[in-house]
Amino acid sequence: MRRLGSSSSGVATRGTSDVDTGLETLEALHRLGAGRLPPTLVDEMAHVQGRARERLARSRDHVVIAVAGGTGSGKSSLVNALVGEEVSAPGVRRPTTDHAVAVTVGEDDRVAALLDWLQVFERRSVPDGRGRSDLDGAVLLDLPDMDSVVQDHWAVAERLIERCDLLLWVVDPLKYAHALAHEGYFARLAHHAEVLMVALNHADRLTPSDRDACLEHLRELLGRQGLQAVELLATDAVGGEGVSRLAERIAARVRERRAPLERLRADVTELISRSAACLPDPERLELDGERLVTAQRQAVNEAELLAGAAGAYRQAGMRAVASPLKRLLGALFSGLRGRPAVTAVATSALPRPKVAEPLLRDGLLQAIEPAAARLPEPAAERLRSLAVTAAVPRAGELRGRLGELAWSPRPRLWWRGVGALRGA
Known part of the structure:
Protein backbone atom coordinates (compact mmCIF):
# COMPACT_ATOMS: atom_id res chain seq x y z
CA MET A 1 0.00 0.00 0.00
CA ARG A 2 1.63 3.25 -1.15
CA ARG A 3 1.71 6.18 1.20
CA LEU A 4 1.21 9.65 -0.15
CA GLY A 5 3.82 11.11 2.17
CA SER A 6 6.62 9.47 0.20
CA SER A 7 5.75 11.47 -2.92
CA SER A 8 4.77 14.78 -1.41
CA SER A 9 7.06 15.23 1.58
CA GLY A 10 8.95 17.92 -0.30
CA VAL A 11 5.76 19.91 -0.79
CA ALA A 12 4.86 19.49 2.86
CA THR A 13 8.33 20.65 3.91
CA ARG A 14 8.13 23.74 1.71
CA GLY A 15 4.72 24.54 3.13
CA THR A 16 5.80 24.28 6.76
CA SER A 17 6.95 27.88 6.95
CA ASP A 18 3.68 29.04 5.36
CA VAL A 19 1.72 27.08 7.95
CA ASP A 20 3.79 28.49 10.80
CA THR A 21 3.37 32.02 9.45
CA GLY A 22 -0.40 31.60 9.10
CA LEU A 23 -0.77 30.16 12.59
CA GLU A 24 1.49 32.83 14.10
CA THR A 25 -0.57 35.53 12.41
CA LEU A 26 -3.75 34.01 13.80
CA GLU A 27 -2.23 33.81 17.27
CA ALA A 28 -1.05 37.44 17.13
CA LEU A 29 -4.44 38.56 15.84
CA HIS A 30 -6.19 36.73 18.67
CA ARG A 31 -3.82 38.14 21.27
CA LEU A 32 -4.17 41.73 20.06
CA GLY A 33 -7.92 41.42 19.61
CA ALA A 34 -8.57 40.20 23.16
CA GLY A 35 -10.06 43.08 25.14
CA ARG A 36 -10.27 45.29 22.06
CA LEU A 37 -12.54 43.60 19.52
CA PRO A 38 -16.04 42.14 19.99
CA PRO A 39 -15.84 38.93 22.06
CA THR A 40 -17.66 36.90 19.40
CA LEU A 41 -14.99 37.81 16.84
CA VAL A 42 -12.16 37.04 19.27
CA ASP A 43 -13.77 33.67 20.06
CA GLU A 44 -13.98 32.95 16.34
CA MET A 45 -10.27 33.68 16.00
CA ALA A 46 -9.52 31.11 18.67
CA HIS A 47 -11.89 28.66 16.97
CA VAL A 48 -10.25 29.09 13.56
CA GLN A 49 -6.81 28.75 15.09
CA GLY A 50 -7.75 25.52 16.85
CA ARG A 51 -9.47 24.16 13.74
CA ALA A 52 -6.46 24.90 11.55
CA ARG A 53 -4.08 23.16 13.95
CA GLU A 54 -6.35 20.12 14.16
CA ARG A 55 -6.79 19.94 10.39
CA LEU A 56 -3.08 20.20 9.58
CA ALA A 57 -2.17 17.73 12.32
CA ARG A 58 -4.32 15.03 10.66
CA SER A 59 -2.78 15.08 7.20
CA ARG A 60 -1.08 17.54 4.89
CA ASP A 61 -0.99 14.99 2.08
CA ARG A 257 -1.03 20.02 -1.75
CA ARG A 258 -1.42 23.74 -0.99
CA ALA A 259 -5.20 23.90 -0.64
CA PRO A 260 -5.09 23.45 3.18
CA LEU A 261 -2.59 26.32 3.39
CA GLU A 262 -4.65 28.49 1.05
CA ARG A 263 -7.72 27.84 3.17
CA LEU A 264 -5.80 28.88 6.28
CA ARG A 265 -4.57 32.03 4.56
CA ALA A 266 -8.10 32.84 3.34
CA ASP A 267 -9.51 32.39 6.85
CA VAL A 268 -6.81 34.68 8.29
CA THR A 269 -7.46 37.31 5.60
CA GLU A 270 -11.19 37.24 6.34
CA LEU A 271 -10.61 37.69 10.08
CA ILE A 272 -8.21 40.57 9.48
CA SER A 273 -10.76 42.23 7.20
CA ARG A 274 -13.57 41.80 9.72
CA SER A 275 -11.34 43.12 12.50
CA ALA A 276 -10.46 46.19 10.44
CA ALA A 277 -14.16 46.77 9.73
CA CYS A 278 -14.78 47.00 13.48
CA LEU A 279 -12.28 49.82 13.86
CA PRO A 280 -12.77 53.39 12.66
CA ASP A 281 -10.43 55.40 10.51
CA PRO A 282 -7.46 56.44 12.75
CA GLU A 283 -7.96 60.04 11.62
CA ARG A 284 -11.34 60.04 13.34
CA LEU A 285 -9.92 58.91 16.68
CA GLU A 286 -9.32 62.38 18.07
CA LEU A 287 -9.22 63.54 21.66
CA ASP A 288 -11.25 66.53 22.80
CA GLY A 289 -8.18 68.70 23.40
CA GLU A 290 -10.21 71.67 24.62
CA ARG A 291 -11.95 69.55 27.22
CA LEU A 292 -8.61 68.10 28.36
CA VAL A 293 -7.08 71.57 28.84
CA THR A 294 -10.18 72.74 30.70
CA ALA A 295 -10.03 69.71 32.99
CA GLN A 296 -6.41 70.36 33.88
CA ARG A 297 -7.14 74.00 34.63
CA GLN A 298 -10.01 72.99 36.87
CA ALA A 299 -7.96 70.30 38.57
CA VAL A 300 -5.20 72.74 39.58
CA ASN A 301 -7.79 75.43 40.42
CA GLU A 302 -6.21 77.82 37.95
CA ALA A 303 -8.56 80.69 38.82
CA GLU A 304 -7.60 80.57 42.49
CA LEU A 305 -3.88 80.36 41.69
CA LEU A 306 -4.06 83.32 39.32
CA ALA A 307 -6.06 85.34 41.84
CA GLY A 308 -3.51 84.48 44.53
CA ALA A 309 -0.59 85.43 42.31
CA ALA A 310 -2.31 88.72 41.45
CA GLY A 311 -2.93 89.38 45.14
CA ALA A 312 0.71 88.67 45.98
CA TYR A 313 1.80 91.03 43.23
CA ARG A 314 -0.45 93.77 44.60
CA GLN A 315 0.76 93.25 48.15
CA ALA A 316 4.39 93.30 47.08
CA GLY A 317 3.83 96.42 45.02
CA MET A 318 2.00 98.18 47.82
CA ARG A 319 4.80 97.23 50.17
CA ALA A 320 7.44 98.58 47.80
CA VAL A 321 5.74 101.94 47.25
CA ALA A 322 4.72 102.44 50.86
CA SER A 323 6.09 105.26 52.97
CA PRO A 324 9.66 104.92 54.25
CA LEU A 325 8.40 104.33 57.77
CA LYS A 326 6.18 101.45 56.61
CA ARG A 327 8.98 99.92 54.58
CA LEU A 328 11.33 100.16 57.55
CA LEU A 329 8.90 98.46 59.88
CA GLY A 330 8.22 95.74 57.24
CA ALA A 331 11.92 95.14 56.73
CA LEU A 332 12.51 94.84 60.47
CA PHE A 333 9.62 92.39 60.82
CA SER A 334 10.78 90.28 57.87
CA GLY A 335 14.35 90.34 59.13
CA LEU A 336 13.22 88.89 62.40
CA ARG A 337 11.54 86.04 60.42
CA GLY A 338 14.64 85.50 58.28
CA ARG A 339 13.32 86.27 54.77
CA PRO A 340 12.98 89.26 52.42
CA ALA A 341 9.95 91.44 52.85
CA VAL A 342 8.60 91.12 49.30
CA THR A 343 8.81 87.34 49.41
CA ALA A 344 7.06 87.19 52.78
CA VAL A 345 4.16 89.25 51.57
CA ALA A 346 3.84 87.36 48.27
CA THR A 347 4.00 83.92 49.84
CA SER A 348 1.40 84.75 52.43
CA ALA A 349 -1.01 85.79 49.65
CA LEU A 350 -0.57 82.65 47.52
CA PRO A 351 -2.80 79.57 47.89
CA ARG A 352 -0.98 76.26 48.18
CA PRO A 353 -0.81 74.55 44.72
CA LYS A 354 -2.80 71.31 44.63
CA VAL A 355 -4.29 68.96 42.04
CA ALA A 356 -7.81 67.52 42.34
CA GLU A 357 -7.42 63.99 40.92
CA PRO A 358 -11.20 63.31 40.63
CA LEU A 359 -11.65 66.40 38.44
CA LEU A 360 -8.66 65.41 36.31
CA ARG A 361 -9.95 61.82 35.94
CA ASP A 362 -13.41 62.99 34.89
CA GLY A 363 -11.87 65.42 32.43
CA LEU A 364 -9.71 62.71 30.87
CA LEU A 365 -12.76 60.46 30.48
CA GLN A 366 -14.69 63.23 28.76
CA ALA A 367 -11.71 64.06 26.52
CA ILE A 368 -11.36 60.48 25.20
CA GLU A 369 -15.12 59.85 24.87
CA PRO A 370 -15.37 61.05 21.21
CA ALA A 371 -12.77 58.41 20.29
CA ALA A 372 -14.26 55.75 22.57
CA ALA A 373 -17.68 56.20 21.00
CA ARG A 374 -16.28 55.10 17.63
CA LEU A 375 -14.54 51.97 18.94
CA PRO A 376 -15.94 48.49 19.62
CA GLU A 377 -17.14 48.29 23.19
CA PRO A 378 -14.21 46.18 24.47
CA ALA A 379 -11.71 48.65 23.00
CA ALA A 380 -13.76 51.60 24.23
CA GLU A 381 -13.84 50.20 27.75
CA ARG A 382 -10.10 49.57 27.57
CA LEU A 383 -9.51 53.17 26.52
CA ARG A 384 -11.66 54.45 29.38
CA SER A 385 -9.74 52.27 31.83
CA LEU A 386 -6.45 53.65 30.52
CA ALA A 387 -7.77 57.19 30.96
CA VAL A 388 -8.67 56.49 34.59
CA THR A 389 -5.26 54.94 35.21
CA ALA A 390 -3.49 57.87 33.55
CA ALA A 391 -5.08 60.36 35.94
CA VAL A 392 -2.73 59.51 38.82
CA PRO A 393 0.63 59.97 37.01
CA ARG A 394 -0.74 63.03 35.21
CA ALA A 395 -1.71 64.57 38.56
CA GLY A 396 1.82 63.91 39.84
CA GLU A 397 3.29 65.54 36.76
CA LEU A 398 1.13 68.62 37.25
CA ARG A 399 2.16 68.88 40.92
CA GLY A 400 5.80 68.75 39.89
CA ARG A 401 5.37 71.50 37.32
CA LEU A 402 3.45 73.69 39.73
CA GLY A 403 6.22 73.25 42.28
CA GLU A 404 8.81 74.45 39.76
CA LEU A 405 7.02 77.74 39.08
CA ALA A 406 8.37 80.97 40.62
CA TRP A 407 5.24 82.28 42.32
CA SER A 408 6.87 85.23 44.15
CA PRO A 409 6.63 88.43 42.06
CA ARG A 410 9.87 90.06 40.96
CA PRO A 411 10.45 93.64 42.19
CA ARG A 412 9.83 96.27 39.54
CA LEU A 413 12.11 99.30 39.00
CA TRP A 414 9.19 101.69 38.96
CA TRP A 415 8.29 100.57 42.47
CA ARG A 416 11.55 102.09 43.71
CA GLY A 417 10.86 105.30 41.81
CA VAL A 418 7.43 105.70 43.36
CA GLY A 419 8.80 104.80 46.76
CA ALA A 420 11.58 107.44 46.39
CA LEU A 421 9.04 110.10 45.46
CA ARG A 422 6.94 109.23 48.50
CA GLY A 423 9.98 109.54 50.73
CA ALA A 424 11.06 112.87 49.24
Missing part, protein backbone atom coordinates in the same frame (compact mmCIF):
# COMPACT_ATOMS: atom_id res chain seq x y z
CA HIS A 62 -4.73 15.04 1.43
CA VAL A 63 -6.95 17.75 0.01
CA VAL A 64 -10.54 17.78 1.25
CA ILE A 65 -12.96 18.96 -1.44
CA ALA A 66 -16.51 19.65 -0.25
CA VAL A 67 -19.04 19.32 -3.08
CA ALA A 68 -22.05 21.47 -2.16
CA GLY A 69 -25.24 22.46 -3.91
CA GLY A 70 -29.00 22.34 -3.84
CA THR A 71 -31.44 19.53 -4.58
CA GLY A 72 -31.22 18.36 -8.17
CA SER A 73 -27.97 20.18 -8.94
CA GLY A 74 -26.26 16.87 -9.71
CA LYS A 75 -23.62 16.83 -6.96
CA SER A 76 -23.50 13.06 -6.63
CA SER A 77 -23.42 12.48 -10.39
CA LEU A 78 -20.59 14.97 -10.72
CA VAL A 79 -18.60 13.25 -7.95
CA ASN A 80 -19.03 9.94 -9.77
CA ALA A 81 -17.98 11.49 -13.06
CA LEU A 82 -14.89 13.07 -11.49
CA VAL A 83 -13.55 9.81 -10.01
CA GLY A 84 -14.72 7.63 -12.92
CA GLU A 85 -16.81 5.29 -10.79
CA GLU A 86 -20.27 5.28 -9.27
CA VAL A 87 -19.40 5.78 -5.63
CA SER A 88 -22.25 8.06 -4.54
CA ALA A 89 -25.85 7.18 -5.30
CA PRO A 90 -27.46 9.97 -7.33
CA GLY A 91 -30.82 10.79 -8.85
CA VAL A 92 -33.92 8.73 -8.13
CA ARG A 93 -32.09 6.33 -5.83
CA ARG A 94 -31.22 9.16 -3.45
CA PRO A 95 -33.28 12.21 -4.34
CA THR A 96 -31.95 14.14 -1.36
CA THR A 97 -28.58 13.68 0.29
CA ASP A 98 -29.30 13.32 4.02
CA HIS A 99 -25.70 12.79 5.13
CA ALA A 100 -22.22 13.31 3.76
CA VAL A 101 -20.41 10.65 1.74
CA ALA A 102 -16.61 10.68 1.55
CA VAL A 103 -14.86 9.44 -1.57
CA THR A 104 -11.10 8.96 -1.24
CA VAL A 105 -8.88 8.58 -4.28
CA GLY A 106 -5.76 6.55 -3.51
CA GLU A 107 -4.95 4.53 -0.43
CA ASP A 108 -3.44 5.86 2.76
CA ASP A 109 -4.05 4.71 6.31
CA ARG A 110 -3.88 8.30 7.58
CA VAL A 111 -7.03 9.35 5.76
CA ALA A 112 -9.12 7.51 8.38
CA ALA A 113 -8.00 9.92 11.11
CA LEU A 114 -8.86 12.85 8.84
CA LEU A 115 -12.34 11.48 8.11
CA ASP A 116 -12.88 10.78 11.81
CA TRP A 117 -12.10 14.44 12.53
CA LEU A 118 -14.48 15.47 9.75
CA GLN A 119 -17.09 13.12 11.28
CA VAL A 120 -17.90 11.54 7.94
CA PHE A 121 -18.57 7.86 8.42
CA GLU A 122 -19.99 6.75 5.07
CA ARG A 123 -16.82 6.22 3.08
CA ARG A 124 -15.90 5.06 -0.40
CA SER A 125 -12.44 4.50 -1.81
CA VAL A 126 -11.12 4.46 -5.35
CA PRO A 127 -7.73 2.66 -5.24
CA ASP A 128 -4.72 3.56 -7.35
CA GLY A 129 -4.96 2.60 -11.00
CA ARG A 130 -8.73 2.92 -11.16
CA GLY A 131 -10.73 5.96 -12.16
CA ARG A 132 -8.73 9.21 -12.22
CA SER A 133 -5.34 8.45 -10.70
CA ASP A 134 -4.33 12.13 -11.08
CA LEU A 135 -6.74 12.84 -8.22
CA ASP A 136 -4.67 10.63 -5.90
CA GLY A 137 -4.88 12.29 -2.47
CA ALA A 138 -8.27 13.90 -3.04
CA VAL A 139 -11.03 13.42 -0.49
CA LEU A 140 -14.36 14.43 -2.05
CA LEU A 141 -17.27 15.04 0.30
CA ASP A 142 -20.75 14.76 -1.24
CA LEU A 143 -22.63 17.08 1.14
CA PRO A 144 -26.31 17.14 2.11
CA ASP A 145 -28.46 19.44 -0.01
CA MET A 146 -28.07 23.08 0.92
CA ASP A 147 -31.75 23.82 0.31
CA SER A 148 -33.00 20.96 2.45
CA VAL A 149 -35.87 21.67 4.82
CA VAL A 150 -34.23 19.41 7.42
CA GLN A 151 -32.16 21.45 9.85
CA ASP A 152 -29.72 18.61 10.50
CA HIS A 153 -28.77 18.58 6.82
CA TRP A 154 -27.85 22.24 7.05
CA ALA A 155 -25.77 21.67 10.17
CA VAL A 156 -23.77 18.86 8.56
CA ALA A 157 -23.15 20.84 5.38
CA GLU A 158 -22.09 24.00 7.23
CA ARG A 159 -19.71 22.10 9.49
CA LEU A 160 -17.98 20.40 6.56
CA ILE A 161 -17.80 23.56 4.47
CA GLU A 162 -16.06 25.16 7.45
CA ARG A 163 -13.53 22.31 7.63
CA CYS A 164 -12.87 21.64 3.95
CA ASP A 165 -9.76 22.75 2.05
CA LEU A 166 -11.49 23.39 -1.27
CA LEU A 167 -15.17 24.06 -1.94
CA LEU A 168 -16.83 23.02 -5.20
CA TRP A 169 -20.28 24.58 -5.46
CA VAL A 170 -22.56 22.91 -8.01
CA VAL A 171 -25.45 24.96 -9.38
CA ASP A 172 -28.33 24.15 -11.66
CA PRO A 173 -29.23 26.34 -14.68
CA LEU A 174 -32.74 26.81 -13.32
CA LYS A 175 -31.70 27.78 -9.77
CA TYR A 176 -28.19 29.19 -10.08
CA ALA A 177 -29.26 32.64 -8.91
CA HIS A 178 -30.91 31.29 -5.78
CA ALA A 179 -30.45 33.83 -2.97
CA LEU A 180 -29.52 31.04 -0.56
CA ALA A 181 -26.21 30.55 -2.31
CA HIS A 182 -25.30 34.13 -3.17
CA GLU A 183 -26.59 35.97 -0.12
CA GLY A 184 -26.07 33.14 2.36
CA TYR A 185 -22.78 31.43 1.63
CA PHE A 186 -21.09 33.24 -1.23
CA ALA A 187 -21.37 36.55 0.62
CA ARG A 188 -19.27 35.01 3.42
CA LEU A 189 -16.60 33.72 1.04
CA ALA A 190 -15.33 36.99 -0.40
CA HIS A 191 -11.80 36.26 0.84
CA HIS A 192 -11.92 32.60 -0.22
CA ALA A 193 -11.82 32.92 -4.00
CA GLU A 194 -8.67 30.77 -4.16
CA VAL A 195 -10.38 27.85 -2.44
CA LEU A 196 -13.76 28.08 -4.20
CA MET A 197 -14.83 26.63 -7.56
CA VAL A 198 -18.27 26.86 -9.13
CA ALA A 199 -19.67 24.36 -11.63
CA LEU A 200 -22.75 25.17 -13.72
CA ASN A 201 -23.98 21.59 -14.06
CA HIS A 202 -26.59 20.18 -16.48
CA ALA A 203 -25.09 22.45 -19.13
CA ASP A 204 -26.41 20.04 -21.77
CA ARG A 205 -29.91 21.35 -21.09
CA LEU A 206 -28.95 24.76 -22.48
CA THR A 207 -28.25 25.96 -25.98
CA PRO A 208 -24.75 27.39 -26.49
CA SER A 209 -26.07 30.96 -26.39
CA ASP A 210 -28.15 30.32 -23.28
CA ARG A 211 -25.16 28.66 -21.62
CA ASP A 212 -22.96 31.67 -22.31
CA ALA A 213 -25.67 33.97 -20.95
CA CYS A 214 -25.99 31.87 -17.78
CA LEU A 215 -22.24 31.84 -17.23
CA GLU A 216 -22.02 35.58 -17.79
CA HIS A 217 -24.86 36.27 -15.35
CA LEU A 218 -23.41 33.89 -12.79
CA ARG A 219 -20.02 35.59 -13.10
CA GLU A 220 -21.74 38.93 -12.52
CA LEU A 221 -23.48 37.63 -9.40
CA LEU A 222 -20.20 36.23 -8.06
CA GLY A 223 -18.49 39.53 -8.76
CA ARG A 224 -21.01 41.35 -6.60
CA GLN A 225 -19.81 39.22 -3.69
CA GLY A 226 -16.14 39.94 -4.42
CA LEU A 227 -15.67 36.53 -6.06
CA GLN A 228 -14.91 37.58 -9.61
CA ALA A 229 -11.67 35.54 -9.52
CA VAL A 230 -13.45 32.25 -8.74
CA GLU A 231 -12.98 29.42 -11.26
CA LEU A 232 -16.30 28.94 -13.07
CA LEU A 233 -16.92 26.01 -15.43
CA ALA A 234 -19.87 24.51 -17.26
CA THR A 235 -20.28 20.73 -16.80
CA ASP A 236 -22.52 17.84 -17.81
CA ALA A 237 -22.04 15.02 -15.33
CA VAL A 238 -23.98 12.55 -17.49
CA GLY A 239 -22.57 13.37 -20.92
CA GLY A 240 -19.11 14.21 -19.59
CA GLU A 241 -18.87 17.72 -20.99
CA GLY A 242 -16.50 19.87 -18.96
CA VAL A 243 -15.85 17.07 -16.43
CA SER A 244 -12.28 16.41 -17.58
CA ARG A 245 -11.48 20.10 -17.43
CA LEU A 246 -12.91 20.37 -13.92
CA ALA A 247 -11.02 17.26 -12.83
CA GLU A 248 -7.79 18.75 -14.19
CA ARG A 249 -8.35 21.92 -12.18
CA ILE A 250 -8.95 19.91 -9.03
CA ALA A 251 -6.03 17.56 -9.78
CA ALA A 252 -3.67 20.55 -10.02
CA ARG A 253 -4.75 21.67 -6.53
CA VAL A 254 -4.32 18.13 -5.21
CA ARG A 255 -0.83 17.74 -6.68
CA GLU A 256 0.34 21.02 -5.16
